[in-house]
Amino acid sequence: MSVRDRRLPLLTAGLLAALTTAACSSADAGSGAASGGGESADTVAVAATDDACDVASSELPAGTHSFAVTNSGDQVTEFYVYAEGDRVMGEVENIAPGLTRELLVELPAGSYQTACKPGMDGDGIRGDLTVTGEARSLSEDETLARASAEYQRYVQSQTGALLEQTTAFVDAVEAGDVEGAKALYPVARTYWERIEPVAEVFGDLDPLIDGREGDQAEGEDLTGFHRIEQALWVGGTTEGMTPYADQLLTDVQQIVELADDTTLDPLQLANGAKALLDEIATGKITGEEDRYSHTDLWDFAANLEGSEAAVQALRPHLEETDPDLVAEIDERFAATEAELGQYRTEGGWTLHDQLTEDQLRGLSDSVTALSESVSQVAAAVAHE
Amino acid sequence: MTEPTADQPAAPQRPGLSRRRLFGALGAGTAGVLAAGTAGGVVGRATADGPAGGAHASGAAPTDAVPFHGEHQAGIVTPAQDRLHFVALDVTTDSREDLVALLQDWTAAARRMTAGQDAGEVGAVDGDRYAPPDDTGEAIGLPPSGLTLTVGFGPTLFTTADGRDRFGLAVRRPAPLVELPSFPGDQIDPAISGGDLCIQACANDPQVAVHAVRNLVRIGAGVVSVRWSQLGFGRTSSTSNGQATPRNLFGFKDGTANLKAENGSTLDRFVWVGDDDADWLRGGSYLVTRRIRMLIEPWDSSSLDEQQRTIGRTKGTGAPLGQRAEFDPVDFTTRVDGEFAIPETSHVFLAHPTNAGTAILRRGYSFVDGSDGLGRLDAGLFFIAFQRDPGTGFVQVQRNLRRDALNEYVRHTSSAVFACPPGVRDPADWWGRALLSG
Numbered sequence: 001m002s003v004r005d006r007r008l009p010l011l012t013a014g015l016l017a018a019l020t021t022a023a024c025s026s027a028d029a030g031s032g033a034a035s036g037g038g039e040s041a042d043t044v045a046v047a048a049t050d051d052a053c054d055v056a057s058s059e060l061p062a063g064t065h066s067f068a069v070t071n072s073g074d075q076v077t078e079f080y081v082y083a084e085g086d087r088v089m090g091e092v093e094n095i096a097p098g099l100t101r102e103l104l105v106e107l108p109a110g111s112y113q114t115a116c117k118p119g120m121d122g123d124g125i126r127g128d129l130t131v132t133g134e135a136r137s138l139s140e141d142e143t144l145a146r147a148s149a150e151y152q153r154y155v156q157s158q159t160g161a162l163l164e165q166t167t168a169f170v171d172a173v174e175a176g177d178v179e180g181a182k183a184l185y186p187v188a189r190t191y192w193e194r195i196e197p198v199a200e201v202f203g204d205l206d207p208l209i210d211g212r213e214g215d216q217a218e219g220e221d222l223t224g225f226h227r228i229e230q231a232l233w234v235g236g237t238t239e240g241m242t243p244y245a246d247q248l249l250t251d252v253q254q255i256v257e258l259a260d261d262t263t264l265d266p267l268q269l270a271n272g273a274k275a276l277l278d279e280i281a282t283g284k285i286t287g288e289e290d291r292y293s294h295t296d297l298w299d300f301a302a303n304l305e306g307s308e309a310a311v312q313a314l315r316p317h318l319e320e321t322d323p324d325l326v327a328e329i330d331e332r333f334a335a336t337e338a339e340l341g342q343y344r345t346e347g348g349w350t351l352h353d354q355l356t357e358d359q360l361r362g363l364s365d366s367v368t369a370l371s372e373s374v375s376q377v378a379a380a381v382a383h384e
Numbered sequence: 385m386t387e388p389t390a391d392q393p394a395a396p397q398r399p400g401l402s403r404r405r406l407f408g409a410l411g412a413g414t415a416g417v418l419a420a421g422t423a424g425g426v427v428g429r430a431t432a433d434g435p436a437g438g439a440h441a442s443g444a445a446p447t448d449a450v451p452f453h454g455e456h457q458a459g460i461v462t463p464a465q466d467r468l469h470f471v472a473l474d475v476t477t478d479s480r481e482d483l484v485a486l487l488q489d490w491t492a493a494a495r496r497m498t499a500g501q502d503a504g505e506v507g508a509v510d511g512d513r514y515a516p517p518d519d520t521g522e523a524i525g526l527p528p529s530g531l532t533l534t535v536g537f538g539p540t541l542f543t544t545a546d547g548r549d550r551f552g553l554a555v556r557r558p559a560p561l562v563e564l565p566s567f568p569g570d571q572i573d574p575a576i577s578g579g580d581l582c583i584q585a586c587a588n589d590p591q592v593a594v595h596a597v598r599n600l601v602r603i604g605a606g607v608v609s610v611r612w613s614q615l616g617f618g619r620t621s622s623t624s625n626g627q628a629t630p631r632n633l634f635g636f637k638d639g640t641a642n643l644k645a646e647n648g649s650t651l652d653r654f655v656w657v658g659d660d661d662a663d664w665l666r667g668g669s670y671l672v673t674r675r676i677r678m679l680i681e682p683w684d685s686s687s688l689d690e691q692q693r694t695i696g697r698t699k700g701t702g703a704p705l706g707q708r709a710e711f712d713p714v715d716f717t718t719r720v721d722g723e724f725a726i727p728e729t730s731h732v733f734l735a736h737p738t739n740a741g742t743a744i745l746r747r748g749y750s751f752v753d754g755s756d757g758l759g760r761l762d763a764g765l766f767f768i769a770f771q772r773d774p775g776t777g778f779v780q781v782q783r784n785l786r787r788d789a790l791n792e793y794v795r796h797t798s799s800a801v802f803a804c805p806p807g808v809r810d811p812a813d814w815w816g817r818a819l820l821s822g
Contacts, residue, residue, distance in 0.1 A: 267514065270514075332606060335606075357575075361609065365476055365606075365609040368605050368606075369605040369606030369607075370606075371605075372602070372605040372606065373606075375515075375516045376515060376516075378514040378515065379512040379514040379515035382512070382513075382514040
């Protein structure tokens with residue numbers, strides 16, 4: 001991540017407070033408008049295995065529903081509820097074999113798909129889900145408010161995993177487990193890189209967590225993920241890293257708290273979606289982000305998913321105002337994912353230093369094209 | 385045609401309508417501008433169609449516009465401008481529809497930019513504040529500067545290197561459009577050679593040329609990928625009798641005996657594709673590029689006599705050896721002290737139409753791409769030639785240069801060939817229409 005450039009405009013404390021307040025009210029307005037009903041008391045059981053994804057009900061009334069996902073397979077799995085265009089309505093990740101995890105998601109009337117992803121890979125095992133109830137068309141303001149609320153839900157679905165995986169990473173570092181820490185490093189970063197637009201709002205924490213060597217002012221120490229990355233890959237050691245690991249966890253805990261309560265406005269979502277693609281172009285394709293571990297494609301994939309989540313939150317609005325743009329963006333996200341998909345390996349991604357110039361060019365071309373399209377989103381949501 | 389030369393620096397006598405002035409004038413709606421038309425495009429065209437334009441017009445200032453529409457593409461016999469930005473691109477989609485849309489979008493943007501306007505309809509600073517501008521802005525306030533944009537289609541557009549006919553064009557590939565053969569001494573780097581498409585941008589202001597390529601490449605996102613590009617900073621050929629012969633980086637005048645815009649029937653014979661080739665290409669031309677690295681340091685430390693005998697002309701006036709003035713006839717029978725004045729291994733002897741048996745229109749540019757890892761100047765000539773058929777044009781000339789003494793001082797490091805379609809006729813026409821709409 002770039003530390004001092006291209007950050008979303010920093011918010012003053014007062015503005016931030018106002019934003020957060022507005023966030024709560026708009027989220028409330030969103031759920032009230034859409035559901036037409038209150039909390040749903042029932043729990044929908046999901047039986048997930050390595051080759052099945054049985055959702056107890058394929059028809060639900062509009063409202064908030066709880067999915068209890070039990071993983072009886074051998075692989076770690078994920079569960080998603082998708083709206084049209086694979087817009088994530090809710091997701092729960094890292095469900096280890098034998099565990100049950102719960103997903104609370106608000107579903108307005110419409111057609112959805114459920115998906116289990118054993119191995120946390122690919123399109124998943126899909127099923128149709130129809131939600132019935134009073135469907136009324138939303139005003140443009142309501143659509144945009146729902147976009148913000150929806151993206152906030154996405155952020156909240158990521159912060160839990162971010163905290164969990166960062167804790168595991170920090171534990172491995174403090175236990176002196178170099179190989180374990182190396183394996184966890186790109187995984188923890190995935191959740192961080194997905195929600196960068198919101199993380200970057202908190203300008204002072206961002207460089208502490210994700211600053212790169214050379215970004216610091218004179219006298220400032222390199223801290224965070226990349227400090228530990230350097231020790232693990234260059235030094236092959238965790239020696240002296242405990243204070244940095246402790247600080248990283250404290251900083252991540254703080255940003256998770258702040259992020260959970262922050263709602264980005266639609267313009268910030270649009271700009272955040274573009275900023276994530278810029279991150280890919282300037283940091284990941286160049287190999288600058290993870291210069292010691294070369295795990296840049298993990299971050300690439302995470303940035304791409306985060307960007308798509310932000311765009312998809314705005315999708316209902318864009319479909320009204322600029323359907324051609326939506327079609328182009330869909331096509332180009334798919335093209336970039338296909339390009340990136342070539343470098344998926346067992347449990348991860350090809351290391352950056354093993355990619356050829358031609359392969360990097362292919363990735364770069366697809367991101368450049370996608371970026372041109374996503375750059376048109378801000379103006380499309382700014383016009384009320 | 386007054387071109388700035390060392391002896392005759394040309395002041396911008398009659399600057400064209402600048403971008404900023406154009407938009408300012410439109411905003412103000414002054415009577416003079418309105419008289420020319422009500423839309424930006426019309427105003428731009430008025431500028432371009434004025435007495436300034438045209439390969440054969442006299443008195444054009446270096447800042448003026450060159451007409452975009454015509455029987456032939458501009459940038460071929462147009463008096464060679466001072467600056468070049470050449471780019472070769474690969475098409476990354478298999479969609480013919482996307483390719484057609486791109487060529488149409490490119491044509492519209494080129495029409496505007498060659499008239500001194502912004503790349504997009506809205507402009508660099510007049511758009512939505514939340515949207516990226518549809519022009520990148522670095523040419524704001526700059527005149528058209530003689531900008532020409534010339535497009536060509538490479539052999540791989542018709543059939544890919546692995547034999548795929550992506551766009552249903554294989555049957556329409558003109559027979560002469562094949563990859564160039566390799567020549568003795570070639571050190572061709574495939575990474576900076578070939579390409580499905582090319583754009584040659586020439587202008588008298590480097591920023592105008594770079595602006596044009598940058599904006600066209602941006603428009604092409606998702607459809608094309610830049611394969612390689614080359615900047616050139618000084619023309620090395622005259623393509624018109626009105627131009628003084630420039631010097632290349634060897635310090636010699638280059639292009640004295642070039643084909644010139646004024647040689648109408650000769651151009652038809654050697655440059656323009658006639659009715660014996662693909663229909664869609666009639667009025668077009670084949671473009672060959674070669675990046676020729678000059679081995680500057682050994683050249684600089686060779687004697688004046690060696691340099692002159694290598695080229696076959698005097699370094700001062702450019703006269704053929706044994707003659708007095710630049711344009712004195714090249715006489716290969718003249719002897720000095722019993723030996724031929726122009727050595728049989730000299731570049732002029734072997735390349736001259738008399739001995740090569742053919743002629744090509746050269747339009748190359750000097751380049752300096754910094755220095756190499758050993759501190760030597762990475763410099764030379766980005767050779768560009770237009771011809772009616774590469775086989776009887778560049779290939780024939782280059783084969784004749786096998787014994788050229790100059791080979792000791794040059795290395796060809798990139799190579800490409802493109803078929804440039806005929807000119808865009810009118811505002812409804814677009815680059816490649818005859819090829820792709822049939």
